Amino acid sequence: MNVFAAAMDRIFANPSMAVVALWMSAVTSDERTIRVIRRAPDRITEFGAAQFLSDTMVLDVRVSDLPDPRPGDLIVIGTDSFTIQGEPVRDSDRLIWTLDLRPS
Template structure:
């Protein structure tokens, strides 16, 4: 392990930065326990005198844990007790860092199933 891998691992394992999750490739029933790191960049874009607030929900995943994240993968984010806090779906893939250790994915929150729906 080199210094860059150690630094990335320390960030993901930090309780303030990383979160436990279950990564389900293609939404499969079985999942893989992983650590993720949320990022929610926000930008203000001006266009013809108007300003638009662009916000995205992004997460980072170590490529050592999920070698090929893909659109359609589903991630169950766990709370401190190990219960599912929220479920998100990968809707786009952003870049891979220069050292090819971390992939950034755009995600969207999946609404919980409504028990009243037929």
Template structure:
């Protein structure tokens, strides 16, 4: 395991940064326990001359814990279910999946 992979794993074990979640493939697959980082940044969108700020939900999950991630997969975090929207992407080192989600 590389130094970067070890550092990523340590970040996902940190209780101040990550939390427990249950992942389901396609929203109905077998449940699997994972650690995730839940972020809620503001999203800025432009339309014509206007600029709109909206809420968003981003979920980061370690690639080593989850081989594949796809639209329609769900995460249950603290009793709330989030569905992955759009195509998830991996970071440059392929250590972390980053997915936009919506509360179901």
């Protein structure tokens, strides 16, 4: 394990940074508990001369916790349910998935 991977493990173990979530596959009956870092940035989308501001939900999850997320999979955080939309993207070190979510 390299130093960056060890640092990511510590960040995801920190209760101030990451929370526990439940992942459920859309294809099989698989489910597992994972730790995620939740982000909710605003996005500005331009359409002609207009700009639209929209809320988003993005999660970071370790590849070691969730090796193969797919669009349509369900993520439950507390009482909130989200569906993965779009293809998950890995970071340059191939350690972290970034998942774009929509409310379920």
